[in-house]
Amino acid sequence: ALVSMRQLLDHAAENGYGLPAFNVNNLEQVQAIMQAADECNSPVIMQGSAGARKYAGEAFLRHLIDAAIEAYPHIPVVMHQDHGASPAVCINAIRSGFSSVMMDGSLKEDGKTPSSFEYNVEVTRKVVEMSHAVGVSVEGELGCLGSLESGHGEKEDGHGAEGVLTMDQLLTDPNEAAEFVKATGVDALAIAIGTSHGAYKFTRPPTGDVLAISRIKEIHARIPNTHLVMHGSSSVPQEWLKIINDFGGTMGQTYGVPVEEIVEGIKHGVRKVNIDTDLRMASTGAIRRYLAENTKDFDPRKFYAAATKAMKDICKARFEAFGSAGNA
Ligand code: G3H
Ligand code: 13P
Ligand code: NA
Ligand code: ZN
Numbered sequence: 001a002l003v004s005m006r007q008l009l010d011h012a013a014e015n016g017y018g019l020p021a022f023n024v025n026n027l028e029q030v031q032a033i034m035q036a037a038d039e040c041n042s043p044v045i046m047q048g049s050a051g052a053r054k055y056a057g058e059a060f061l062r063h064l065i066d067a068a069i070e071a072y073p074h075i076p077v078v079m080h081q082d083h084g085a086s087p088a089v090c091i092n093a094i095r096s097g098f099s100s101v102m103m104d105g106s107l108k109e110d111g112k113t114p115s116s117f118e119y120n121v122e123v124t125r126k127v128v129e130m131s132h133a134v135g136v137s138v139e140g141e142l143g144c145l146g147s148l149e150s151g152h153g154e155k156e157d158g159h160g161a162e163g164v165l166t167m168d169q170l171l172t173d174p175n176e177a178a179e180f181v182k183a184t185g186v187d188a189l190a191i192a193i194g195t196s197h198g199a200y201k202f203t204r205p206p207t208g209d210v211l212a213i214s215r216i217k218e219i220h221a222r223i224p225n226t227h228l229v230m231h232g233s234s235s236v237p238q239e240w241l242k243i244i245n246d247f248g249g250t251m252g253q254t255y256g257v258p259v260e261e262i263v264e265g266i267k268h269g270v271r272k273v274n275i276d277t278d279l280r281m282a283s284t285g286a287i288r289r290y291l292a293e294n295t296k297d298f299d300p301r302k303f304y305a306a307a308t309k310a311m312k313d314i315c316k317a318r319f320e321a322f323g324s325a326g327n328a
Pocket of ligand 3: 047080081082083102139274
């Protein structure tokens with residue numbers, strides 16, 4: 001059944017677990033997530049970016065999710081708009097049947113340039129007003145995602161005119177977070193706590209201090225009723241990196257956010273954990289390997305099935321580690 005983000009995250013908060021939110025663009029990703037959720041009895045958050053709607057087409061994406069809900073009626077599903085760059089994008093998502101939207105006002109409408117606090121409040125408040133009127137939840141974002149190791153923002157780019165961002169600029173300010181939530185009424189807040197989008201997060205193996213856990217605690221203490229969201233939370237599985245490169249890929253050495261650190265964040269108020277890169281890597285590695293090892297095959301269902309299985313294993317591992325398994 002389709003449920004709102006608020007319902008799901010309230011339950012997660014009451015019971016002390018977190019939920020992975022996986023990005024979806026195609027049939028295989030949707031099936032991998034639903035098969036994994038079914039096997040471990042977890043509720044599901046699927047999210048589509050504007051790029052996903054462009055790739056699949058609005059109707060195809062909508063019906064893929066509807067198919068998931070029809071095929072697994074016992075699994076609560078949130079369909080969430082990821083990184084809405086404007087109120088218009090969020091309205092389109094709501095019209096498309098999404099039960100939750102992210103208004104990412106931390107950036108201007110170009111999706112690149114950091115915006116002002118006032119702009120962020122204004123667009124987010126507008127989206128909250130419209131969304132709540134129709135039972136749709138809203139995620140906002142405050143702060144600049146970027147790796148503390150590199151001192152660089154990624155999408156929210158630290159390499160721009162203003163130069164490299166300082167450590168403090170890369171972490172969400174707890175007082176601002178409280179002011180933002182009060183002014184906007186968001187259900188969930190994405191915070192900057194040391195992560196960045198994509199595969200290239202850290203150049204060295206993490207040593208247990210990737211996330212700014214103390215900052216998570218401070219923010220949670222200020223806004224205990226707002227669910228915290230971690231973007232850029234892929235773990236960048238080293239086994240899949242190796243498989244990609246063993247079978248013709250040329251990805252550089254890189255590291256992600258260790259699952260144990262995410263679990264620590266969940267203990268301190270993180271409820272939604274965004275993951276896209278891990279499933280991309282598993283699917284690419286599985287397809288590269290399948291095609292290299294089965295050179296006579298030309299039935300795409302074979303290599304797509306290999307990708308689905310690889311993604312499903314990661315989904316199950318995250319449902320179990322974050323504690324959502326058993327809570328459907
Ligand atoms: O944060 C972005 C997500 O990983 C979605 O990426 O815009 O390429 O679909 P995308
Ligand atoms: P990753 O690139 O770490 O998977 O993060 C995805 C994300 O934050 C989507 O909003
Ligand atoms: Na999101
Ligand atoms: Zn994100």
